[in-house]
Amino acid sequence: MTAIDWYFDFISPFSYLAWQKVKTLSAATPLRPVPVVFGAVLVAHGQKGPAEIPGKREFTYRHVLWQSRQEGVALRFPPTHPFNPLPALRLCVAAGATAESVDAIFEWIWGQGHAGDSLEALAPLAAALGVDADTIGSDATKAALRANTEAAIAAGVYGVPTLAFDGAMFWGNDAHDFALAALRDPGVLADPEMQRVGTLPVGVQRPA
Template sequence: MPIRWYFDFISPFSYLHWQKVKMLPEAVTPVPIVFGAVLAACGQKGPAEIPGKREFTYRHVLWQARQEGVALRFPPAHPFNPLAALRLCVAAGASARAVDALFDWIWKEGRAADSSEALAPVAAALGIDAAAAQGEEAKARLRANTEAAIAAGVYGVPTLAFGDQLFWGNDAHDFALAALRNPALLDDPEMQRVATLPVGVQRR
């Protein structure tokens, strides 16, 4: 069963989740997407766009990283424009090496990633021309990735997807593994019932 992992470098939770995903014995295809476009398609704001929630989220992810033994240092500013990093990743074939290098640059070393100039050392280490990585081919492939993710129902990052199931968030990793190893888990009567639970009230 193909397994896809949708992510954006703007997300520190994606960085944390990647540390688990890359260790899975199953083959997983990393799919870089534009989180901002997903938010727009869903008509919602990101956590870093909401005062109060922004600060809580930053502290929460730092706490999670420390609990999981993962080094995490925030870049100079957040949120930042992740397009340069996403396009560089796409230009490098979205390989595990490229994903690792970019995540480490941004979230392990705490460096800026909002321009091709800022990412020039990473591009050089990957053997990619930094300026060429921002060309039309990389832009088109990133756009296609994002459109396909939205069409598949992705509403946040990170998301692990297999079959028609989506598992969103670093903290859903164990749930995703349980369902991957035992698909019957989702056939439980209460699991089925809540999937079609009626909406009791809608905010206008």
């Protein structure tokens, strides 16, 4: 049975939308939610996040709202964005990164629109998950999140959300159907044109 890694950060509303679909996969295949620091992934690849680019930021927010309505998923933005996701990510790690904890944190931030950028803001949720502040802020929790992020970068993750299985990666909420097709039929990625574009030569590069 194919095992799936799902890389995400609570800062990403597209991760929230993708989670609504991804979590249903666990009924048929082993699924491992992997919380990572999206900002560190961006730095590793020399990129800016969409919310860091004027114009793209506003478009991204409207686009994700439109997608949520198309998909029938309630979405309410938290008080500020971008926000510091580390407290929420550490809470998730401290709670074992279970499907239940991932679901609860996403619902808190993106379903209900609560702040998730401090231990104080997350205190009611942490209590409901049975996780105390000392565990969330422990060196072990911080190290585990850092290890997740470093392993994701080493594996080639360049954005969130990303589904990974059998050496293939599928980035973005809108890639879910593509991922499902490849999960059901490995031949989707094995046809000659799919293979050819994987080694397509670069014709021109912008100056660094």
